[in-house]
Amino acid sequence: MHQHRVIIVGAGLGGLTLAHGLRARGFDVAVYERDPHPDARPQGYRVQLDEPGLAGLESCLPEHLFRLGLATAAAPPARVSVRDRHLGVLTDRPTGPSSDASDGAARPHRSYAFNRPTLRQILLFGLADTVHYGAELLSWERKQDGTVTARFADGHEASADLLVGADGVGSKVRELLLPQAVVEDAGLRLIYGKIPLDGPAVAAEARASGPEANGSTAALPPWVFDSIFTVVTGGQGHPHVGFGPVRFAHSPGLAGPAHTPAVPLDSVGDYIACLVGAPADHPDMPSFSTLRGLGGPALRELAGRLVGDDWHPDVHRLLERWDPDSLFPLRISTARPVPPWEAGPVTLLGDAIHAMSPVLAMGANTAIRDAAELTRTLTEAADSETPLVDAVRVYELRMREYAFPVVAASRRTGRQRIGQK
Ligand SMILES: Cc1cc2nc3c(=O)[nH]c(=O)nc-3n(C[C@H](O)[C@H](O)[C@H](O)COP(=O)(O)OP(=O)(O)OC[C@H]3O[C@@H](n4cnc5c(N)ncnc54)[C@H](O)[C@@H]3O)c2cc1C
Structure with missing residues (x-):
């Protein structure tokens, strides 16, 4: 069977989760990251993952890394409170929806507060030969044979059957694929x-x-x-x-x-x-x-x-x-919904396509969910020997359906609670 080659641009939470998911299912994966090394800039502190993110990690990571992730995360009461400046409680609600899986032994809590640098270290484990640092994507080009070639700032080129832009809110991949997409301050x-x-x-x-x-x-x-x-x-x-x-x-x-x-x-x-x-x-x-x-x-x-x-x-x-x-x-920043586009050998996940305000803590959750969805559809295509572009089409359709409503909900809540435009 043909081993499909996949280039992932961006070693953030979404890109690294996808790399694990696809590698485990036999894809030939290479991740290209602009930063010169993993500690080149502050990665932030806490990241809260609820059902979509936890389920996505569980399906893509080797089981032992998933367990280590949970073991090294904090699990404060799974509630989000809003208080006025005198500390009067305005709302106090459970975090996002639970699922049957989160009631099981694998995930005893419905929400976890991960230390983001720790989670990234866990995600990078076992990917030393897969992640290339100091590799800033400058452009990509579709070839006649249906493949795609990526060009990097150091002059390096790489070709693959599929290129996934997991390169965050300022995505270069998106800029070239969907110049009509708008990301607003x-x-x-x-x-x-x-x-x-x-x-x-x-x-x-x-x-x-x-x-x-x-x-x-x-x-x-x-x-x-x-x-x-x-x-x-x-x-x-x-x-x-x-x-x-x-x-x-x-x-x-x-x-x-x-x-x-x-x-x-x-x-x-x-x-x-x-x-x-x-x-x-x-x-x-x-x-x-x-x-x-x-x-x-x-x-x-x-x-x-x-x-x-x-x-x-x-x-x-x-x-x-x-x-x-x-x-x-x-x-x-927050993305405007993008009308459907024609599927091809280049796609997007995470903040690269649906950046949202952090008020609902759903950006990383959704990026990881994308990684799991894309892993699933690509694996089904590879197993049934159907073209990868069909899997990309199914993924993009679903991703637009679940992700843009979350962007809209984040915007609404951001307006109500924290003065977002
Ligand atoms: C203060 C704050 C708190 C947040 N808290 C939460 C939370 O609790 N829960 C939650 O779900 N979400 C949270 N979010 C949102 C979350 O951080 C993002 O949605 C998530 O990091 C997106 O992941 P990603 O993999 O799509 O992109 P990123 O994490 O942005 O990764 C993109 C990667 O691509 C690389 N890159 C960029 N351009 C190129 C290029 N041209 N070539 C090569 N590499 C490139 C970047 O260097 C980066 O490593 C928070 C956001 C903020 C600002």
């Missing part, structure tokens, strides 16, 4: 960072809280641990603050090496992922280019100004513990 700026839960300041506060103090979290307001994510909102058009606790059941630095086979994972302490967001046109919010030029202390100071004195003191206390070195700014 969602009018939202974020300052994102970590509140460490095991640093010296926290330990000192815990000691000061007395003998019953429970380790690193004793001095922190308990409500921050009651939900997998809490949004504290200043109201429409005003800033908001988000808190997502990541307390590992098993420390990645210990669980990885103890795993069989051993998976080297960096040590990371418990933390709360914390972001302060505001509309781009908020009077205190500078332009994004200015924001990008600010260092950690200046970003923290700006966040302090955005969150006014009349916010609950707990919020200020938490923000005081933000690690300034962990802070970086983000601009949020």
Whole structure:
């Protein structure tokens, strides 16, 4: 049987999940990533995966890596709370839909808060010969014989039966495939960072809280641990603050090496992922280019100004513990739905086609779901020896049906809760 060659552009969560899924099913896979190496830039902190993402990982990853992923993730109560700036509860809801599978032993919790760098390290395990770093795709071209050739910034070329653009919100693959696709600035700026839960300041506060103090979290307001994510909102058009606790059941630095086979994972302490967001046109919010030029202390100071004195003191206390070195700014984008296009040897997944605001925590979930859907349709085509383009057509039809409604729901919720345009 012909071994199909697949090029995946982008080693993000979607691209790496697809690489595992296809490799396990006998495809010849090569991933090309622009970054010079895996640690070339901050990858962010926490990523929450619910049913679509967990099911996608489970179907694509080798079982032992999936188990290690869950073992090194945190599982705070699977609820998302929205509070006003005085901490009155506005809504408090369970996270996305559960499934029969999530009631089983493989996935005891319906939602997990992964440390994103740890998840990426797990996804990269076993792919050393598959992922090529320092490979920025510049262009691709369809050949007469139905294959596609990709060109990279270093002059390298590669050909395959299928090229998958998993290259994120600024996708070069999309730009060439669907020049009509529009990705809009969602009018939202974020300052994102970590509140460490095991640093010296926290330990000192815990000691000061007395003998019953429970380790690193004793001095922190308990409500921050009651939900997998809490949004504290200043109201429409005003800033908001988000808190997502990541307390590992098993420390990645210990669980990885103890795993069989051993998976080297960096040590990371418990933390709360914390972001302060505001509309781009908020009077205190500078332009994004200015924001990008600010260092950690200046970003923290700006966040302090955005969150006014009349916010609950707990919020200020938490923000005081933000690690300034962990802070970086983000601009949020959202895709407009793209009308159907003709299927071919080039397709897209994840943020490359359906970027969305993070308010519902569904971007990575949907990127991983895409990887699982595409793995399934391509495998069926390969098994039945039908052309891959038929599988691409089925995948694109389904992906447009489930993904763009999630983009729209994220936009609606973003408008209601956090001042998205
Ligand atoms: C603050 C924040 C919090 C979030 N939290 C959550 C959450 O809790 N849950 C959730 O589901 N989603 C969350 N998201 C959304 C999630 O991060 C994204 O949807 C997800 O990372 C998309 O994955 P991807 O693989 O499609 O793209 P990416 O992760 O963006 O990966 C794309 C990769 O392609 C590479 N690349 C780009 N261009 C090229 C090129 N020309 N050649 C080669 N390589 C290239 C990039 O370097 C990158 O490595 C959050 C987003 C933000 C901003």
